[in-house]
Amino acid sequence: MVPETALSKNQTNTHTTVTPSIAFNTTTTAAPDIITQWLNKIPLPRWAIYAIAALIALVFVICLLCICVKCCCRGKRRKRKKEKDEQISLKSVSGATTAALVQPDVDDIDYGSAEKPKGRLLYSLEYNTQSTELTVGVKEAAELKAMDLGGTSDPYVKLYLLPNKSKVYETKVFRKTLNPVFNEQFKFQVPHSELNESTLVMQVYDFNRFSKHDIIGELRLQLSTVDWNHVIEEWKDLNEASKFEQENLGDICFSLRYVPTSSKLTVIILEAKNLKKMDTGGLSDPYVKVQLILDKKKWKKKKTTLKKQTLNPYFNESFTFEVSFNQIQKVQLVISVWDHDKMTKNEAIGKIFLGCDATGNQLRHWADMLSNPRRPVAQWHSLQSAEQVDSTLALKHTLKIPFANKNF
Numbered sequence: 001m002v003p004e005t006a007l008s009k010n011q012t013n014t015h016t017t018v019t020p021s022i023a024f025n026t027t028t029t030a031a032p033d034i035i036t037q038w039l040n041k042i043p044l045p046r047w048a049i050y051a052i053a054a055l056i057a058l059v060f061v062i063c064l065l066c067i068c069v070k071c072c073c074r075g076k077r078r079k080r081k082k083e084k085d086e087q088i089s090l091k092s093v094s095g096a097t098t099a100a101l102v103q104p105d106v107d108d109i110d111y112g113s114a115e116k117p118k119g120r121l122l123y124s125l126e127y128n129t130q131s132t133e134l135t136v137g138v139k140e141a142a143e144l145k146a147m148d149l150g151g152t153s154d155p156y157v158k159l160y161l162l163p164n165k166s167k168v169y170e171t172k173v174f175r176k177t178l179n180p181v182f183n184e185q186f187k188f189q190v191p192h193s194e195l196n197e198s199t200l201v202m203q204v205y206d207f208n209r210f211s212k213h214d215i216i217g218e219l220r221l222q223l224s225t226v227d228w229n230h231v232i233e234e235w236k237d238l239n240e241a242s243k244f245e246q247e248n249l250g251d252i253c254f255s256l257r258y259v260p261t262s263s264k265l266t267v268i269i270l271e272a273k274n275l276k277k278m279d280t281g282g283l284s285d286p287y288v289k290v291q292l293i294l295d296k297k298k299w300k301k302k303k304t305t306l307k308k309q310t311l312n313p314y315f316n317e318s319f320t321f322e323v324s325f326n327q328i329q330k331v332q333l334v335i336s337v338w339d340h341d342k343m344t345k346n347e348a349i350g351k352i353f354l355g356c357d358a359t360g361n362q363l364r365h366w367a368d369m370l371s372n373p374r375r376p377v378a379q380w381h382s383l384q385s386a387e388q389v390d391s392t393l394a395l396k397h398t399l400k401i402p403f404a405n406k407n408f
């Protein structure tokens with residue numbers, strides 16, 4: 001440093017015409033020299049120029065900070081939203097749902113495309129010629145197509161025989177998995193004469209609490225092609241579900257609430273949608289019957305008001321029944337949607353039943369109600385054909401069936 005200052009002093013001495021500032025800068029590079037010259041051309045005091053420069057720099061830094069903060073906030077918000085989504089889906093898992101929460105589960109919104117592979121199903125078949133009993137084992141599924149937003153599905157399997165679709169079974173629902181292990185067995189009575197004409201249908205569905213269940217894929221096995229000398233256990237790729245057989249009768253949403261201390265069962269019929277068209281005008285006149293069956297007898301019955309000319313009726317009608325804790329474990333709740341006709345007999349559009357001996361989605365709703373006493377639990381259900389439900393109920397009551405083929 002010392003020799004440098006000495007040199008600059010020397011230079012100021014030799015070049016007397018130049019200003020001290022220029023003399024100082026000659027010792028450094030040429031660029032600051034240009035800046036100084038340029039600064040000298042501005043008709044403002046030097047302190048003002050520096051102040052303006054500082055101000056511009058400050059504004060620039062503030063802008064930069066703002067952009068950074070905004071980016072960070074967006075990241076945090078996204079993270080918070082993700083956490084919230086997880087909370088919502090966890091809530092649906094716990095089954096603690098109220099009637100006020102009847103809206104699509106975030107994870108239950110479709111996003112799958114039709115072209116993706118559906119997955120595979122491992123099943124077993126066994127036919128006992130003596131008892132004419134067909135045993136179908138639904139073992140497990142693998143690499144199922146994801147139907148929900150979270151990239152998973154809530155699979156269960158529905159199985160029945162054609163052409164006589166008298167009994168429809170469902171496995172338990174497995175939440176948030178694409179590789180469920182069911183390990184359930186189902187028995188069908190099939191006489192020898194019918195075995196070769198029968199087709200076993202196994203459909204894998206994605207359960208959705210607040211919307212229609214989506215079919216993931218299905219298997220159709222013509223039993224005439226099966227070699228019954230061996231126990232069959234094999235994996236098969238699921239196929240696209242055939243559309244023609246899936247008759248859509250409509251969906252119904254209702255909430256169930258049971259208060260053991262006061263022995264009150266409350267059923268709130270909320271709404272129905274996409275009901276089957278029963279009248280020539282392309283609409284229906286729906287109302288809902290709520291019925292309790294106890295010890296194989298019609299026990300209690302109530303019905304909603306009639307909604308004229310609609311396929312998407314909104315009811316929000318509440319019915320309370322007195323059912324003791326002992327009875328709630330044996331009772332069957334039958335919900336049926338009917339089309340009113342002025343001139344002819346009213347026709348059942350569809351039906352479902354719930355209770356401890358129900359299966360699949362209906363059993364799940366019933367169990368949710370029992371495990372959440374005093375809380376209303378709402379859920380959508382797909383209606384089944386009245387004949388099918390009547391037949392299932394009749395099969396459960398092999399003694400006297402005074403109402404087996406009548407409409408409830």
Ligand SMILES: [Ca+2]
Binds near residue numbers: 107153206207208
């Ligand atoms: Ca689902």
Ligand SMILES: [Ca+2]
Binds near residue numbers: 278339340
């Ligand atoms: Ca009608």
